[in-house]
Amino acid sequence: MNINKVTIHDIAKALDINSSTVSRALNDSPRVTKKTKDKILKVAQEMGYQRNLLASNLRKNVTNTIGVVVPRISRHFFSSVIQGVEETAYQAGFSVIICQSLEQLEREKNILETLAANRVDGVLISISMETMDYEHLEGLKNRGIPLVFFDRHCNIPGTNNVLIDDFKGGYDATQHLITKGCKNIVHFSGPQELEIYKNRFRGYKEALKKNGIAFRDEYLISSRLMEQDGIDNIKKLLDKGIVFDAIFSANDVAAIGAIKCLIENKMKIPEDVAIVGFSNEPISTVINPTLTTINQPGFEMGKAATDLLIKNIKDENSLLQEETIIMESNLIERQSSQK
Amino acid sequence: MNINKVTIHDIAKALDINSSTVSRALNDSPRVTKKTKDKILKVAQEMGYQRNLLASNLRKNVTNTIGVVVPRISRHFFSSVIQGVEETAYQAGFSVIICQSLEQLEREKNILETLAANRVDGVLISISMETMDYEHLEGLKNRGIPLVFFDRHCNIPGTNNVLIDDFKGGYDATQHLITKGCKNIVHFSGPQELEIYKNRFRGYKEALKKNGIAFRDEYLISSRLMEQDGIDNIKKLLDKGIVFDAIFSANDVAAIGAIKCLIENKMKIPEDVAIVGFSNEPISTVINPTLTTINQPGFEMGKAATDLLIKNIKDENSLLQEETIIMESNLIERQSSQK
DNA sequence: ATCAAAAATACAATCGATTGTATTTTTAAT
DNA sequence: ATTAAAAATACAATCGATTGTATTTTTGAT
Numbered sequence: 001m002n003i004n005k006v007t008i009h010d011i012a013k014a015l016d017i018n019s020s021t022v023s024r025a026l027n028d029s030p031r032v033t034k035k036t037k038d039k040i041l042k043v044a045q046e047m048g049y050q051r052n053l054l055a056s057n058l059r060k061n062v063t064n065t066i067g068v069v070v071p072r073i074s075r076h077f078f079s080s081v082i083q084g085v086e087e088t089a090y091q092a093g094f095s096v097i098i099c100q101s102l103e104q105l106e107r108e109k110n111i112l113e114t115l116a117a118n119r120v121d122g123v124l125i126s127i128s129m130e131t132m133d134y135e136h137l138e139g140l141k142n143r144g145i146p147l148v149f150f151d152r153h154c155n156i157p158g159t160n161n162v163l164i165d166d167f168k169g170g171y172d173a174t175q176h177l178i179t180k181g182c183k184n185i186v187h188f189s190g191p192q193e194l195e196i197y198k199n200r201f202r203g204y205k206e207a208l209k210k211n212g213i214a215f216r217d218e219y220l221i222s223s224r225l226m227e228q229d230g231i232d233n234i235k236k237l238l239d240k241g242i243v244f245d246a247i248f249s250a251n252d253v254a255a256i257g258a259i260k261c262l263i264e265n266k267m268k269i270p271e272d273v274a275i276v277g278f279s280n281e282p283i284s285t286v287i288n289p290t291l292t293t294i295n296q297p298g299f300e301m302g303k304a305a306t307d308l309l310i311k312n313i314k315d316e317n318s319l320l321q322e323e324t325i326i327m328e329s330n331l332i333e334r335q336s337s338q339k
Numbered sequence: 340m341n342i343n344k345v346t347i348h349d350i351a352k353a354l355d356i357n358s359s360t361v362s363r364a365l366n367d368s369p370r371v372t373k374k375t376k377d378k379i380l381k382v383a384q385e386m387g388y389q390r391n392l393l394a395s396n397l398r399k400n401v402t403n404t405i406g407v408v409v410p411r412i413s414r415h416f417f418s419s420v421i422q423g424v425e426e427t428a429y430q431a432g433f434s435v436i437i438c439q440s441l442e443q444l445e446r447e448k449n450i451l452e453t454l455a456a457n458r459v460d461g462v463l464i465s466i467s468m469e470t471m472d473y474e475h476l477e478g479l480k481n482r483g484i485p486l487v488f489f490d491r492h493c494n495i496p497g498t499n500n501v502l503i504d505d506f507k508g509g510y511d512a513t514q515h516l517i518t519k520g521c522k523n524i525v526h527f528s529g530p531q532e533l534e535i536y537k538n539r540f541r542g543y544k545e546a547l548k549k550n551g552i553a554f555r556d557e558y559l560i561s562s563r564l565m566e567q568d569g570i571d572n573i574k575k576l577l578d579k580g581i582v583f584d585a586i587f588s589a590n591d592v593a594a595i596g597a598i599k600c601l602i603e604n605k606m607k608i609p610e611d612v613a614i615v616g617f618s619n620e621p622i623s624t625v626i627n628p629t630l631t632t633i634n635q636p637g638f639e640m641g642k643a644a645t646d647l648l649i650k651n652i653k654d655e656n657s658l659l660q661e662e663t664i665i666m667e668s669n670l671i672e673r674q675s676s677q678k
Numbered sequence: 679a680t681c682a683a684a685a686a687t688a689c690a691a692t693c694g695a696t697t698g699t700a701t702t703t704t705t706a707a708t
Numbered sequence: 709a710t711t712a713a714a715a716a717t718a719c720a721a722t723c724g725a726t727t728g729t730a731t732t733t734t735t736g737a738t
Contacts, residue, residue, distance in 0.1 A: 007724055018688045024726060033686060050482070053401075053456040055724035058393040059693050073421070073437065079413035083441075095453055098412065098437040102422075114434055117392040143389070256625065286595065288627040346694055350679035357718045362695060372716060398723050 006049040014043055026051070058121065065095040066309060069108065069113040069125040071152070073100045075253075077279045077298045078126065081150060084302020085124060092310050093136050094121070102304055103224065105130035112136050115145075122146040122309045124302075129152055129224055132193045146312035150305040151296070152196055158322045160312060162305040164329040166196045169294045170203025172331045173248045173276040178211050180339045182246035182274050187215075188233055188254045189222045197222070200278070218224070225250060230257020238265060245273060246337075252277035252284045252293055259287060260334070275336040289335035296329050345388040353382055353446045365390070397456065403649060404434045406454040408447065408464040410491070411437045414592075416618045416637045417465065421488060423641020424463060431649050433460070438529045442563065444469035451475050455482055461648045465491040468563055471532045485651035489644040490635070493537055497661045499651060501644040503668040505535045508633045509542025511670045512615040515631070517550050519678045521585035521613055524552075527572055527593045536561070539589050539617070557581055564589060569596025577604060584612060585676075591616035592621045598626060598675070614675040616652050624672055628674035 008026065012019040017036070025032045025040040026049075032040075057063045068085050070078040082098055097120065101108040108128050113136075115123055123145060125137070134156050140147050141158075150162040177185050187204050190197040199229045205215050221236070223229035230249065234257075239245060249255035255277035262273055269275060269289050277284055277293040284291035304325050347365070351358040356375070364371045364379040365388075371379075396402045404470035407424050409417040421437055428435045436459065440447040447467050447591055452475075454462055462484060464476070473495050479486050482495075489501040516524050526543045544554050560575070561625040569588065573596075576583060588594035595615035608614060608628050616623055616632040623630035644663050 008726095009724075017693070019725080020689075020727075021687055023727085024687090027726085031686070036686080048481070050452075051456055052397070052458065052724050053453075054393050054397040054458055056726075057693095058391070058397055058695095059724080059726045063393075072418075075420035076413060076416060079411075082412070086439075090705090098439075100425075100437075113389075114392075117390055119391065119393055139635040142387070283622055283625055286622055287625045347696095348694075358695080359697075359719075360717055362697085366696085370716070375716080394723090395696075396723095397725095398694080398696045400723070422734090649689050 006044075006047045007052070007080050008049075011040060011044050011047060011049060014047070015039060015146040027104055029251040061119075063068075063095075063119050063121055064093055064315075065097060065118075065120045066306070067097045067099060067120045067123045068116075069099045069101060069111055069123065071101055071103045071126060071128050073098060075152075076281045076283075077296055080298025081126070081302035081305070083306075084299040085306045086302075088303045088306035089310075092306075094310070101128040103128045103130060106134075109136045112140055112337040116140060122144065122313045124147070124148050124150060124305050124309055126150050126152040127194070128152075129194065131189050131192075146309060148305050148312065150301050152194060155195055158325075159160075159188065160308050160322065161324040162301050162308060163196075163324065164296050164301075164327050167201035167203040167206070169278065170200035170248070170250075171207045172203070172329075173200075173278070173294055174204045174207035175211075176331055176337060177248060177274055177276060177335070178207060178213070180246075180270075180274055180337055182339070183213060183223040184219070184244045185246040186221065186233075186237065186242075186244045188225065188230065188247060188249035188251075188258070189220060190250050192222055192334055197199050197250055204248055217267050219244070223254065227253050227257035227260075230254035231261040232257075234258050234261040234265070247273060247275045247277065249277050252279050252291060255291055255293075255336075256283060256287055259289070259291070270335065270337050274339055276331075277336075280332060283333070290303045292337035293332055293336045294329050295332050297327050301327050301339075345383075345386045346391070347388075348431050350379060350386060351389060353386070354378060354647040356564045360643050366537045390512075400458075401412055402434075402458050402460055403432055404436060404457075404459045405645070405652075406436045406438060406450075406459045408438045408440060408450055408454075408462065410438060410440055410442045410465060410467050413621045414618075415622075416490070416635055419637025420465070420644070421497040422640035423638040423643075424645045425603070425641075427642045427645035428649075433649070440467040442467045442469060444471075448475045450480055454610070455479060459484065461487070461652045463487050463489060463644050463648055465489050466493055466533070466617060467491075468530050468533065472624060485648060487644050487648040487651065489640050491533060492519060498663075499647050499661065500663040501640050501647060501665050501666065502535075502663065503635050503640075505538035506542040506545070508617065508668050509587070509589075510546045511538035511542070511668075512539075512617070512633055513516075513543045513546035514550075515670055516587060516613055516615060517546060519585075519609075519613055519676055521678070522552060523558070524585040524587055525558045525560065525572075525576065525581075525583045527564065527569065527588035527590075528559060529564050529589050531561055536589055539622060539664070543587055547573065558583070564593040565572075566592050566596035566599075569593035569598075571596075572601040573597050573600040576592055586612060586614045588614065588616050591620040594630055594632075595622060595626055598628070598630070609674065609676050613678055615670075616675075619671060623673070629677035631673045632671055634669050634671050636668070640666050647674070 008019045008022040012022045022040055025037045086096050099111045134154055148160040153161045189201050208215050221233045255275055277291050280293045280295040284293050347358045347361040351361045361379055364376045425435050438450045473493055489500045492500045528540050547554050560572045594614055616630050619634040621630045623632050
């Protein structure tokens, strides 16, 4: 039920002029005299005219819109990124469409289809945990839609990325625990197919190696890193009687689950088990004990990724060139690791 | 840089048929024979055709898209609502555009303009804390775009709403504190111009009255209810030497700030000050002490609001009729109020 | 007052898909 | 084989805005 059907043609008719003049007036073209412009703007206002962007974008073959796809909007890291994206995009005259895959590959594919069908000018994405084939992502590029990955990227050549050094993050977290005197450090990881989890795990192993600690297979536990996974991981460790005095979790949420479960099992944190998380979710400052974690500069990553994407959109030949920006991450020490 | 320029006309040319037949085939119209359809679908696939929704939507004057506007996507309550919205909308064949006003009226206005210009079929909104005039909201309805409010609604006649009973929420929270023996209950409220805060405050006053406790002006503190506001509120109370033994905060975030500040000031919760929040954010289960709060069924509200909106979209005359759905809210008792 | 140059505006095609109507092709009954 | 009815496909207008080109109007110099 569309009441407002005012088009530039209606305005043209009302003023007995041509619609092309109306269009030019509304776009403040120098080809229309100020007197005519004023007249048109006034009538447009009175008639309640509003540009139909569907028609405009169709004709111009540009939408000035970018899509940003994250696993979950409710994660603080991702909503920070989005805030950076929005700020940068708006300043550059772009609208932003926010989408969440909920960690499901099917949804991610659907989202990209819809964004492409709506002819967004570019896409920012942090892939889901189920994303192990990249057809849908390559499909976007083949359609000429620039794509920039942030945080959770993937291993295809010629992509643009804004990342942190996950290897270093994993290394720093683990080295910190070792420095605090921990010897038996468990690692909660995400799906090993994702680059970020591979790299955090590599960093973990490297720190062990540097300190002459042997890596043990049973210390690597991969999961979806939800709170319940943290709980389940601890239960599994305790059930199997595996000895451990520290955990490096590849995200904060699973670390929170672990803390809750350990406390329930009467273990002391950090005395019995020291813990380091990843991402610096706000909840890590509230839990007792507060959680040591690796901070990721979400807002800045969002800004950088958007800058890179817009550069891609504006530069016709950019689809061929590859660029990766690495942002600084840093360890934030809190109670959970203060042995 | 659009590489893919395949249109139905290209497909038509390749097969030496008319584009209208291609269009009908792609839409699975009974007017095209199966043999032709198969042929067209095959070529469309090969050529990498993808429907241009701008053109399609323009012609059909329908986008099958709804917009949902929340103050912040990072708030758990709102992201739950969004999840409910998405689930219901997708099942009904609608896409969802997620937008956040960041509590700014200017952004809210912009968002609604953009959504309207993009010809969304309907809008779901929970207004910002700055939204005190409703022109932009009425403007949408005047343009024939159905609008449904959820949670933070506003006082204009003929609207559709999905709410909780905020009066009851405020009453229950306050009565709970009184039952626990509190006599001097401070209320942290949001901007008094918003219906939900007015109603929660009315509930608070009514509970006091029912229990023969006089309301005191200095017990009402209005703010934007951010964490820092909770902290500032406590500082103000302590500075002024105002005596209080309980807080009913109109959201959890300010309550968290209050808890942090009270603990810093060596006060015991709940012994010295009992606290009840509002919305049941996940953080309320993690903070120490855990926070008693009023639970709002976000996911269900999202589903209900979307159902109502889609009913509005499908029913031509519905713009005139008013409907308000009240969902159940309930008090969740946790440590912060167990005197 | 005349006329070329400049300025303002009108005309018409276009973006890509949809859809009512017209035309062609097929089917089937005689 | 003929022909009317039915089925399949083609034609052309349309959605609303944009934009290159054509036309008209205005300006200003003579």
